[in-house]
Amino acid sequence: MTGARTTPAPALDRRHVPADLPDRIRHYIDxxxxxxxxxATFDVLEPVSNEVYVQAAAGGAADIDRAVAAAxxxxxxxxxxxxxxRERSRVLHRIADIVESRDARLAELESFDSGLPIxxxxxxxxxxxxxxxxxxxxxxAQSDDTFKVPGRQINYVNRKPIGVAGLITPWNTPxxxxxxxxxxxxxxxxxxxxxxxxxxPLSASLWAGIFEEAGLPQGVFNLVHGxxxxxxxxxxxxxxxxxxxxxxxxxxxxxxxxxxxxxLKGLSMELGGKSPAIVxxxxxxxxxxxxxxxxxxxxxxxxxxxxSRILVQRDxxxxxxxxxxxxxxxxxxxxxxxxxxxVGALVHPEHFAKVMGYVEIGKTEGRLxxxxxxxxxxxxxxxxxxTVFADVAPEARIFQEEIxxxxxxxxxxxxxxxxxxxxxxxxxxxxAYVWTNDLKRAHTFAQAIDSGMVWLNSNNVRxxxxxxxxxxxxxLGHEGGYRSxxxxxxQQAVHITLxxxxxxxxxxx
Numbered sequence: 448m449t450g451a452r453t454t455p456a457p458a459l460d461r462r463h464v465p466a467d468l469p470d471r472i473r474h475y476i477d478x479x480x481x482x483x484x485x486x487a488t489f490d491v492l493e494p495v496s497n498e499v500y501v502q503a504a505a506g507g508a509a510d511i512d513r514a515v516a517a518a519x520x521x522x523x524x525x526x527x528x529x530x531x532x533r534e535r536s537r538v539l540h541r542i543a544d545i546v547e548s549r550d551a552r553l554a555e556l557e558s559f560d561s562g563l564p565i566x567x568x569x570x571x572x573x574x575x576x577x578x579x580x581x582x583x584x585x586x587x588a589q590s591d592d593t594f595k596v597p598g599r600q601i602n603y604v605n606r607k608p609i610g611v612a613g614l615i616t617p618w619n620t621p622x623x624x625x626x627x628x629x630x631x632x633x634x635x636x637x638x639x640x641x642x643x644x645x646x647x648p649l650s651a652s653l654w655a656g657i658f659e660e661a662g663l664p665q666g667v668f669n670l671v672h673g674x675x676x677x678x679x680x681x682x683x684x685x686x687x688x689x690x691x692x693x694x695x696x697x698x699x700x701x702x703x704x705x706x707x708x709x710x711l712k713g714l715s716m717e718l719g720g721k722s723p724a725i726v727x728x729x730x731x732x733x734x735x736x737x738x739x740x741x742x743x744x745x746x747x748x749x750x751x752x753x754x755s756r757i758l759v760q761r762d763x764x765x766x767x768x769x770x771x772x773x774x775x776x777x778x779x780x781x782x783x784x785x786x787x788x789x790v791g792a793l794v795h796p797e798h799f800a801k802v803m804g805y806v807e808i809g810k811t812e813g814r815l816x817x818x819x820x821x822x823x824x825x826x827x828x829x830x831x832x833x834t835v836f837a838d839v840a841p842e843a844r845i846f847q848e849e850i851x852x853x854x855x856x857x858x859x860x861x862x863x864x865x866x867x868x869x870x871x872x873x874x875x876x877x878x879a880y881v882w883t884n885d886l887k888r889a890h891t892f893a894q895a896i897d898s899g900m901v902w903l904n905s906n907n908v909r910x911x912x913x914x915x916x917x918x919x920x921x922x923l924g925h926e927g928g929y930r931s932x933x934x935x936x937x938q939q940a941v942h943i944t945l946x947x948x949x950x951x952x953x954x955x956x
Contacts, residue, residue, distance in 0.1 A: 462495045463784035465555050472503035472648050474510055474672060475655040477517035478665035484509040489674065491648060494562035494792040495782065495828045503648045506673030511640065511681040514669035518611040518638040519687055521666030528608045528636040532586040539583035539634055541661035546576040546626075549657075553650060557622050558783040560649040562792035562829060565784050567746060568620075575626035581911045582634040582931070589932060598946055605939040608636030609713070612935060613688040615679050615703075616651075617695045618644035618794050619749040619851075625651055628692050631931035633667065640669045640688065642679050644695075646795045648672045675699065683707050690714070692934070694751075696849070697875075697920045704923070715924040715934050717751065717916055719849040720877030723870040724754035725892065728762040730882035731904070736770050738906040739855075742880065744778055744833050747790055748853035749798075751921075752878040752900070752907050756846055757857045758869050764859040768837045771857065772816035775833045780822040790853055792829040799829035802852030805845055809836045812843035813856060841872050849875065863888065871897045877917035878907065899925070 472491065473480040487505040492498065504510075522528055527535070546553065554569035563571070594602040612632040616625045621644055632639050643651035651670060658668050671678050683691055683706045690713035693703050697718040707714055724742060726735045742754040759767045781788035793799045806819060818834030821827075831853055839846050839856035846856050860866045870879060870892075879898040883889050893901040899917035902908070909915070909927075916925035926934060 475670040476514045503672045506671040506678035508681040510671050514640045515687045517666040522638045525664050527667045536583040536587045539579045543576040543579040545657050557650045561647045564788040564791045571620045571623040575623045578626040578630045582630040586634045601943045606936040611688050612637045612639045613682045613691045614641045615693045618646040621647040622650040635935040638667045718922045720751045721873045721875040722878040723756045724880040726759045727883040728760040729884045735882040743855045744853045754880045761859045775817040775835045778833045805850045809845040813839035874920040876919035877921035
């Protein structure tokens with residue numbers, strides 16, 4: 448690794464520490480902030496300095512028990528599940544209004560806690576509001592199926608909330624990804640227990656005040672902080688939690704799948720990715736370079752849908768690599784609070800060490816054309832220069848394994864068949880990006896790639912109505928739009944006979 452791990456005082460003097468930070472972070476259970484039953488806490492670091500800035504309550508099985516009991520009471524006795532969709536919709540719209548009105552503060556805290564550039568954190572805060580607004584509208588507009596057999600039968604579908612939803616969320620764009628699960632879970636009338644990532648607990652704690660102000664009934668939302676192996680494991684194994692929605696890495700997803708199986712829980716899991724971006728010779732190279740730079744370096748590269756394997760047709764390979772490397776070297780690394788910053792600090796020293804380990808591996812597996820260490824002036828904290836390796840073989844670890852940082856591998860191909868084989872040569876299957884002006888090729892590739900989502904001549908632009916999810920090691924199930932409504936509700940078929948009853952006759956003399 449390049450760059451000494453030092454902490455120059457003048458550099459840290461230029462960091463931004465938000466005013467009015469909490470003196471501790473606590474659970475929120477049944478309408479009150481509480482400490483852990485056993486009083487346990489864990490350290491929370493800020494990623495520019497890796498200094499401890501607060502202690503958070505470390506939840507365990509006893510805290511999960513309390514939260515599930517509160518959520519169960521709110522479901523069984525409270526008004527929330529039985530409200531009309533329009534009534535729940537009004538509360539969700541108020542939540543969206545509050546989030547929008549506080550977007551600058553939310554972004555400031557998220558940027559400080561996670562290392563995200565402030566402009567990108569602001570966009571994520573606004574997207575969180577949009578998630579609530581989308582599901583507030585969807586539950587009012589949705590219609591359920593009715594099937595008619597004229598003169599004989601009508602069949603229709605009832606949707607019912609399931610109960611206590613267990614939500615386990617990651618540390619990349621935490622506030623937005625929490626809203627992605629909270630919005631549909633609450634819209635459909637469930638109560639929830641949220642277990643946010645331990646690296647980034649700060650913004651999750653803001654939901655309590657937002658929900659109270661919006662009028663969400665007591666006990667509907669519960670929050671338990673803690674380590675995945677303690678609080679998360681207890682939530683997955685709790686018999687009073689019938690469904691789990693998890694976003695995180697694939698190894699943890701396999702463990703959750705195994706631990707949830709004895710309880711036959713409903714599972715939705717959005718897991719890791721190693722997504723290909725395929726650039727054909729006929730593509731708009733300038734647009735492809737711009738999009739693939741953004742696709743792997745935005746959000747500090749800490750994004751599951753990052754196009755971190757770029758496959759380029761050999762006719763334009765050298766020109767693409769040259770332009771890509773030059774632009775990657777110009778990507779602005781800086782303090783997360785600086786509006787000019789395009790790549791901030793990685794979330795935690797453990798993750799920094801993992802990413803830098805892959806950078807060192809990459810130096811033995813490819814040709815380093817940009818980055819490769821900590822950027823000049825930022826040899827402290829968790830800063831990593833945008834790093835580009837060219838001429839990477841398909842069997843290389845940096846081609847096959849999810850790095851989850853600002854590191855990209857570029858590989859040449861000659862034919863369409865070779866491009867497709869390389870694109871599918873991974874255990875993951877979350878997203879893919881295809882750059883070509885050949886309409887037939889674009890649609891053919893979209894169908895042939897093993898991934899849950901494909902973008903043609905586009906970066907990652909999401910329509911909230913569409914399904915989000917992956918195949919292979921990238922996940923189980925889909926959320927987004929009506930798929931989220933399906934996951935968070937039971938669908939009950941009701942059958943009505945009209946006119947004469949038509950029964951087979953048994954036992955009549």
